[in-house]
Amino acid sequence: xxxxxxxxxxxxxxxxxxxxxxxxxxxxxxxxxxxxxxxxxxxxxxxxxxxxxxxxxxxxxxxxxxxxxxxxxxxxxxxxxxxxxxxxxxxxxxxxxxxxxxxxxxxxxxxxxxxxxxxxxxxxxxxxxxxxxxxxxxxxx
Amino acid sequence: xxxxxxxxxxxxxxxxxxxxxxxxxxxxxxxxxxxxxxxxxxxxxxxxxxxxxxxxxxxxxxxxxxxxxxxxxxxxxxxxxxxxxxxxxxxxxxxxxxxxxxxxxxxxxxxxxxxxxxxxxxxxxxxxxxxxxxxxxxxxxxxxxxxxxxxxxxxxxxxxxxxxxxxxxxxxxxxxxxxxxxxxxxxxxxxxxxxxxxxxxxxxxxxxxxxxxxxxxxxxxxxxxxxxxxxxxxxxxxxxxxxxxxxxxxxxxxxxxxxxxxxxxxxxxxxxxxxxxxxxxxxxxxxxxxxxx
Numbered sequence: 500x501x502x503x504x505x506x507x508x509x510x511x512x513x514x515x516x517x518x519x520x521x522x523x524x525x526x527x528x529x530x531x532x533x534x535x536x537x538x539x540x541x542x543x544x545x546x547x548x549x550x551x552x553x554x555x556x557x558x559x560x561x562x563x564x565x566x567x568x569x570x571x572x573x574x575x576x577x578x579x580x581x582x583x584x585x586x587x588x589x590x591x592x593x594x595x596x597x598x599x600x601x602x603x604x605x606x607x608x609x610x611x612x613x614x615x616x617x618x619x620x621x622x623x624x625x626x627x628x629x630x631x632x633x634x635x636x637x638x639x640x
Numbered sequence: 641x642x643x644x645x646x647x648x649x650x651x652x653x654x655x656x657x658x659x660x661x662x663x664x665x666x667x668x669x670x671x672x673x674x675x676x677x678x679x680x681x682x683x684x685x686x687x688x689x690x691x692x693x694x695x696x697x698x699x700x701x702x703x704x705x706x707x708x709x710x711x712x713x714x715x716x717x718x719x720x721x722x723x724x725x726x727x728x729x730x731x732x733x734x735x736x737x738x739x740x741x742x743x744x745x746x747x748x749x750x751x752x753x754x755x756x757x758x759x760x761x762x763x764x765x766x767x768x769x770x771x772x773x774x775x776x777x778x779x780x781x782x783x784x785x786x787x788x789x790x791x792x793x794x795x796x797x798x799x800x801x802x803x804x805x806x807x808x809x810x811x812x813x814x815x816x817x818x819x820x821x822x823x824x825x826x827x828x829x830x831x832x833x834x835x836x837x838x839x840x841x842x843x844x845x846x847x848x849x850x851x852x853x854x855x856x857x858x859x860x861x862x863x864x865x866x867x868x869x870x871x872x873x874x875x876x877x878x879x880x881x882x883x884x885x886x887x888x889x890x891x892x893x894x895x896x897x898x899x900x901x902x903x904x905x906x907x908x909x910x911x912x913x914x915x916x917x918x919x920x921x922x923x924x925x926x927x928x929x930x931x932x933x
Contacts, residue, residue, distance in 0.1 A: 504886050545732070546811070547802075552732045565857065568864060575871070586886075589656050589879040 504586060505624040514581040515616050522609035525574040525599050532567045533602050535560045574599045585616065647884040653876075660876040667869030671862040678858035695757060695831065696750040698795065705797040705829030714831060715792045716757055718747035720784030724756075724822045727769060727776050727809050733844055737766035739776060741840060742813055742830070743784045744822050745791070758818050758830035759791060762840025778808030782839030793833040793843070 539560050543553030551557050578595040585591075598608030647653065692698045692712040699705060724744035731738040741764065745757045761784065771777035801814035805821050819826045832843035 504889065546730045561857065565860065568861075572864075572867075579875075583878075586882065589660075589875060592875055 503623055505626050505628070506586065506620065507584065508620055508625040508627045511581075511584045511616060511620060511625075514577070514584045515613070518577045518581040518612065519609055521574040521577040522598070522605045522612075525570055526603065526605035526609075528567045528570045529599070529602050529605065532563060535563055571599055574605075581612075581616075585619065643888075644880065644884045647887070648880045653880055653883070656879065657876055660872045663872040664869040667865045667872070671865035671869070674858045674862035674865065678856075678862065692795065695795065695827070696747065699827065699829070701749055701753070701755055701825050701827060703828060705795060709795055709829075710797050712795050713792060713834070714795045715790060716745060716747055716759070716831060717788065717790040718745045718757070719786070719788055720745055720759075722783050722786070725778065725781065725784065725808070726805055726818070726821070727778050727781055728760075728811065728813050729766065729776050729809060730811055731763065733763055733841075738763040738841075739766050739769050739781075740813065740843070741781050742810075742818075744818075745789075745831075749825075753825065756818075756822055756824070756826040758813065758815060758822075758826070759793065760796075760813055760830055760832045760843050761791075761837045762833060762842055764840060776809045782837075785838065791831070791833050791837075792835045793831040795829055796832050797829050 535556065539551045539553065539556040540549060543551050543556055545552050575596055578599070579592065582592045582595060595608070595612070598605045598612075648657075690712045692709070692714050695714040695716045698709060698712070698714050721744045726742050728740040728742055731740060741761050742758055743761055745759045747755055747757050749755050764781065766776070769776055769778075769780040771780065796813075798815040799812040801812055801817050803811050805817050810817060813830050815826060815828055815830065834842055836842070
C-alpha cells in the first residue's frame with residue numbers, strides 16, 4: 500500500500516457543507532414521500548395491494564415522486580463530490596448512497612459522515628499541513 | 641492502460657466489479673420493468689371506447705381479451721339467467737361502498753353454439769344488498785330482465801381471482817371462478833354494461849393506473865434506472881483509476897526522495913546518468929503533487 504495522498508482541507512470542508520445541506524433536504528423530502536405513500540396506500544388504500552381510493556393523494560404522489568427522485572440525484576452527486584475529495588474507497592460511496600434511501604437514516608448518516616470527515620482531517624495529511632510546515636502540522640495533530 | 645488493467649484485475653477490485661455489475665443488472669431490470677409499464681400504458685390508452693360491434697364478431701370462445709380489445713364497446717343479445725347471478729363487493733365508486741351485480745347472459749356464438757357471457761350489469765350501494773346479518777345477500781339484488789334482451793357495454797378482461805365464490809358473493813369478476821359456478825362454454829372476458837339497467841347504476845370506466853397516461857413518467861423512471869446503472873460502473877472505474885494514480889504518484893515521490901538524497905550525497909547516487917536537479921520538478925508537476933499556495 501502506498502502512503503495515503505494528502506487531502507485538501509478547504510475543498511473537503513466546502514464539499515461537506517454542500518453534502519450536509521443535501522442530506523437534510525433529502526431526509527425531509529423522503530419523510531414527505533413516506534407520509535404521502537401512507538396516505539395513498541394505507542389511509543386511503545384499496546382492498547388490493549398497491550391500490551388507492553383517493554384520487555387526490557394519487558395526484559399528490561405523482562407530483563412529489565419525481566421531485567423527490569431529482570432531490571435524491573442531487574444528493575448522490577454531492578455525496579460523490581465529497582467522496583472524491585475524501586479519497587474514500589468504493590464501499591463508502593455505496594454507504595453514502597444507502598443513507599439517502601432509508602427514511603430518517605440520512606440525518607444520522609450526515610452526523611456519522613461529519614465525524615468521519617473531522618477525524619480523518621485530523622489524522623490524515625492535508626495540503627494545509629504542508630503549507631504550514633511540518634512543525635505546524637504536527638502541533639495541530 | 642497496461643498497468644491500470646493490472647490494478648483492475650486485483651481480487652479486491654474484481655470483487656467490487658462483481659458487486660457493481662450486480663447493481664447495474666438490477667437497475668437494468670428495473671429500467672425494463674418501467675419501460676414495459678410505459679408501453680402498456682400506451683397500448684391501453686389508444687384502445688378506449690372504440691365501437692367493436694357484436695361480441696361474437698370480436699372474440700371467439702377460446703380467445704383472450706387482449707389489450708387492444710379492452711375498453712372497446714361491444715353489443716350482445718341473448719337472455720339473462722336470473723339463477724346465475726353473483727354479487728361482487730368491496731368496490732368504491734363515486735365515494736360509496738359499491739357492489740357490482742354480475743349476471744350470466746346466454747348468447748349464441750358465431751358457430752351457433754350456446755355460450756355464457758358474464759355481464760356486469762351495474763352497481764348498487766352496498767347497504768341496499770346487505771342483509772340483516774350484515775352479509776351481502778344475492779337475493780336482495782335487482783333481478784335481470786327476462787326474455788330476449790340486447791345490451792351494450794365495454795369489453796373487459798377477467799380480473800385476477802384471489803378468492804372463490806361463496807353463496808353468490810365474490811371479490812372479483814373472474815371468469816375462471818364463474819366458469820366453475822355457471823358451467824361452460826364461457827367467454828374469457830366480461831362486458832361492463834353501459835346501456836341502462838333497471839335498478840342499477842351504470843358501470844364506471846374500469847380505471848387502472850395505466851390508462852391515465854403515466855407513460856412519460858415511466859419512461860423517465862426507466863431512464864433514471866439506466867443512469868444509476870451506468871453510475872455504478874463509473875464509480876468502479878473511478879476507484880481503479882484513483883488507486884492506479886495514487887500508486888504512480890507514490891512511486892514518483894519515492895524516486896524523487898532517492899534522487900534528492902543522491903544529490904546531497906553524490907557518492908551514493910544510484911544512477912549517475914540521471915540529472916538530479918531537473919527530474920524531480922518535472923515529475924512533481926505530472927504527478928499533481930501539491931505545491932503550497
